[in-house]
Amino acid sequence: MPVNEMLAQNSQHAYVAAVTIYVLSMFFYLAEAAFGRKAEKTAAEPAKALVTSGGATVTGTTVGPDPDAPVNTGTRGNRPLAERLGRMAVALTVLGAAVHLLSIVLRGLAVHRWPLGNMYEFMSFVCLVAVIAWLIMLQRFQIRRLGAFVLIPVFILMFLGGTVLYTQAEPVQPALQSYWLVIHVTVVSTACGVLLVPGVASVLYLIKGAHERNSAMFMRLGPKLPTQATLDRLAYRTTIFGFPLFTFGVICGAIWAESAWGRFWGWDPKETTAFIAWVVYAAYLHSRATAGWRGNRAAIINVLGFAVMIFNLFFINLVTTGLHSYAGVG
């Protein structure tokens, strides 16, 4: 079936619009940080409370909401400027994600197939998932001020995707027409997008740590970041969602490879790099249970894991000529 050019055009416009909105929202996050106070101490430290009610005295540690949980600061009229900027930033991010989703849906309608057939589409999807994953974590953690740091890699990836890697809308080869492909690629790219969040959180963890050891380092950035404990928890909780997803994606890939190429695993460069990423994330989970490896080292491993995922996404497709290089650049 021929490509619907009009839809393809509109998909492209939506893509550009989404990138623009993300950039705009990034500025709002930065403005929030610039006008905001330092990370709220009260929310970051376990609350010690003494409550007396109806003849009962209750004392405790961590009574009350989870220290990481977002706190609702004030009602409309009396919200400080930073707070208003932050809320606008989030609203823009949501809008950006909606336009981004539209771009992907239109692309799929234009080419009459699942819109994950080349690197441009793959990259776009990964970024959308990353943004959504971040918005979800935002509900659980007080991490709004990190918005810009998540959007920076998203912007870079989308920029590269829209320029260097851009591929005209077209159908895919016979080997790629399989529902296992759809499941495999969708799951793997979802995992990749989800894992962007802990990657960013771990980088910030390291920055915060460096700042705490030597306050001259990252003087401007350091004080604005949440506590290391929060960043560590954010990284861990997102990873334990992304890692099983990635595992499932790799299994689907093996099932697909079995029916398409005659073997479920062949150490093709793409498979090998996925294996390496998987092992690195396994090492991350191990490191958190190993004395002397928690904290900094665990964060480094997490960053490494995400680096390998990105390496797999980009480099392997562009440079080597394995069976997977289908996802070529047009």
Added chain:
Amino acid sequence: MTATEAMVTEQEPPPPPQSGVRAVLAFLRNTWRGLTAMRTALVLLFLLALAALPGALLPQIALNEPKVAQYITDHGWWGRLLNKLQFFSVYGSVWFSAIYVLLFVSLVGCLLPRTVEYARQSFVQPVITPRNLSRLPHHLRAEFDSTADVDDVAVDVRKQLRGWRLRQDVEDSLAGSSINTAGQGATRVVSLSTERGFLRETGNLVFHFALLGLIVAFAVGKMFMYSGQVIVLANGSEFCNSGVLNYDSFTPGLRVDGTRLDPFCVKINDFQAGYLTNGQPDYYNSNIQYQSGEDLVTNTWQPYDLRENAPLRTAGDRVYLLGHGYAPQFTVTFPDGQVRTGLIQWKPDDTSTMLSEGATKFDPPDVTNTSVLVTKQIAITGLFAPSAAYQDGLLTSTYPGLRNPAVSLDIYQGDLGEDAGTGQSIFTIDQSMLANGRLKQVDKANLTPGQTTKLPDGTTVKFDNVQQWVSLQVSHDPTQVYVLVFALFMLGGLIVSLTVKRRRVWVRVSRTPADDDDQGGRTVVEIGGLARTDQAGYGEEFTRLSARLLDAARGRSPGQAATPTGGKDS
């Protein structure tokens, strides 16, 4: 810190060895401990990741042998060194295998004690309640007026802890209360120690055991697998999996000698490819028939529609449609009137246009004298285009489908060098025969189906028509289904292990001693919480649970009747 790790890393150092035997034993014990420590597993995991990396960056023999040869020649001593160090067959290399085996041993060594510990823990009761609950990461203390009996309060609290593994103790004297025991009677203190999320251990063990199983299944599969490739003309030709020689190439596992392949036959009746207007393939399919098992005896054929992504699965093997190409058919009429027909696959040089090259070779009929034979052999070589076009007189193809087939031939006569003993490519002629003059070019011609060209000695060569061939791959891997099952268990174990939190809650119920003017004193409830695996997110649960437990405890106390008792669902 997990119990396991405590077990592994916090052992006391062994006493200094006294004798040689002891020294050896101590060395073995330490090696074993070192190898099975969490830290070692971590380092080995890293090494594994690192060791796998060259396999992604360097060409690998198993995937692309010519590319490896090219790489070695391009990089001189460096390439040769890498080759010596097995960098072009990473996954079979000594060093990769060493890491793999060490990790495997470490895994076994780690799992054995953990399994024992797991079994033991599933029988024992939760640990005794710590003395000082306020030291725990989560802690809550409540005091309220009540006359309720400590044991009754404990019963009410217990009702809220369904689904938790629980033990109840009566602690007779605690530091704080013993001061007051004199004159006031014994102060009764009841403690509850509860634990939840043991399933996490189960998931973790399932994951690691399944990983073990997967590694074993993978390795066994590599020993007993085989795979072979063969080209079959799509004109009703047959292929039977009866011996290695039927294949064009064959890769056996270590334990396969090729004598006992699973018997089955396939017959390739036709082949179709659909292309988009730009020449990009859209689909392939081939109508085939196959027989295996009983059908071989009765010679019955079953139909199958062989496609990309839809291999034929029969007799424990799988047959894949990997590729396709064209086979031009030539008829040679020798000067004495004898006729021979040649039909052999030519190989596509460019899969987007299917411009193909090849060599169709003929022996003159009825010549037994080799010295005559080697002057009369014929090779028809050149290019075949399914959709012909000419650029500066050279044949090219514009489209992969059969729109306008044509061949551009170079015809040679003489000695093809086939008795030289060196295996010849079926797609080319032996260039050395050309160089030494024993094979000579005798004709050049561009032909379309039905056209003929005449050689100087009167032999005619006719391009009859063109047929299609398919390339099939037969794969046999007896353990792949086990690998899949283990992989799914790994996934299940992983999800359970990562989502279930292992956590503990302790409750201690006591009473303040009654004052002289007081009727009964106050009830004191102390609650402590600890997440054993990861603190993340436990705070919320502890808050909710402790509120519920307090409500339940207070449900008994007069004056608190207005407080909803214990029934909050959260």
